[in-house]
Amino acid sequence: MTDHSGTGSASVLELLGTRIAGVRHQDLTHHGHTVFHTALVDTVGVAYAGSAAEGSRLTRAAAGPLSPGPSLVLGTADRVSALDAGLLNGVSAHALDYDDTNAIMGGHPSAVLIPAALALAEERGSSAGQVAEAYAAGYEAVIRISRAVGTSHWDKGWHSTPTLGVLGAAATGARLLGLSPQRCATALAIAASSAAGLQANIGTMVKPLHVGRAVREGLFAARLAAQGCTANPRALEEPRGFLDLYSGPGRYELAAAVPGAGDSTLEINRCSNTVKEHECCGSTHSALEAAIALHRKRRFAPEDVERIDIVVDRRCLPHTDRPVLPEPLAGKFSLQYVVARALLEGGIDSAHFEDEAYLSPRIRQLMNRTRVSVAAASWSGDVRVPAEVTVFTVTGGVLRHMAEDSPVGRTEVLHPPHLWEKFSQCVGRVVGQADVSRVVSVLERFADFADVRDATRVLEVCRPTERGRPGSPAAGRGRS
Structure with a gap:
């Protein structure tokens, strides 16, 4: 050499x-x-x-x-x-x-x-x-x-x-x-x-x-x-x-x-990846899940909340400390935003990061009452670091939840239990249900294909649906 x-x-x-x-x-x-x-x-x-x-x-x-x-x-x-x-x-x-x-x-x-x-x-x-x-x-x-x-x-x-x-x-x-x-x-x-x-x-x-x-x-x-x-x-x-x-x-x-x-x-x-369960930055997931857990304990309204404290590991900051959102996509990287959504609505979905959803007055009220800080000592976590969310109510109540390093075990990281459900939901945004089933069948037996082009021919989307926006066929349509 x-x-x-x-x-x-x-x-x-x-x-x-x-x-x-x-x-x-x-x-x-x-x-x-x-x-x-x-x-x-x-x-x-x-x-x-x-x-x-x-x-x-x-x-x-x-x-x-x-x-x-x-x-x-x-x-x-x-x-x-x-x-x-x-x-x-x-x-x-x-x-x-x-x-x-x-x-x-x-x-x-x-x-x-x-x-x-x-x-x-x-x-x-x-x-x-x-x-x-x-x-x-x-x-x-x-x-x-x-x-x-x-x-x-x-x-x-x-x-x-x-x-x-x-x-x-x-x-x-x-x-x-x-x-x-x-x-x-x-x-x-x-x-x-x-x-x-x-x-x-x-x-x-x-x-x-x-x-x-x-x-x-x-x-x-x-x-x-x-x-x-x-x-x-x-x-x-x-x-x-x-x-x-x-x-x-x-x-x-x-x-x-x-x-x-x-x-x-x-x-x-010897390594594994983590399949996301939420459509936002992974560094917000632990805090998001802590907020979901608090929502299950109590249904909040903005006027009930005096202050929200979010404590995360230093590795989750500063890219997720976003009290002000300049555009919809920024909400995916805002601890303040995803926690406020989860506390009020019990979760996050794709519509929360589209159009003017990020301008919701109710959500902005909670974001303005939220404080983000770093844990005093580094929290370890091979898959995902933990986070703690504390809600102080106007009546003097305190509700706290800490999400652990990972909500799933090692086996579930390697074999995500909701993988195909997530896949079908994602593909279904672009094609009809019959085509979703066709695509699933191809990827289930992907290892059998001697020529990957035989698999990808089935992945073609030939028509848009109500939600999908496939590109124009003006570019090349050749096969080989």
């Missing part, structure tokens, strides 16, 4: 490249296959629903004429190039902030990896097994680099999903293209120069755009590497490289990015 440092040792990206190039379908355990299939089902479902979101529509309109190709734009019947499909499906998968999360990444891995894998697999006529391999390869890159950057990356203000996800998309693309270990490393090095996404844009349509661009740039990096484009294999660890710039000198653990001696276990075989 090329050594840019003169030390004679392989770089982190070269070691990761070897790992990625060597991923085989048979290397995935039952756990690993379950992680992949759950991610596939959940991501396709939320991308269907997200395809009707305003941000998805605007992205497509701004992209201009799309290149015809074999890759499906989910939620439509349109076929475009893999790069264009990756962009649009990445935006749709993250548009509702309903996609899965990973505690190690501190972000959303599958909204990047699944659109990347499907788009390129359709172009190449890959099998379902090769899609699973590609997802596992991308997951390996994302989780290992996430272990290296730790929390410092997020603390600096980067949006982890695209900044780390673009490396995962590059790994996914490299594996599907069958690149050598050296060229896999090159794809990652190229992608490192495309890592972008500011937390300052969370709560706007730019957040899902971050994800779509990460998918596209990651796939483009893999293609560039396949063509022989060069890049520095030490782009991760060199001074002024990715880790120094995106985490800070001395604020990362380089060794965590590479497997130890004798460690052949893929990350997908």
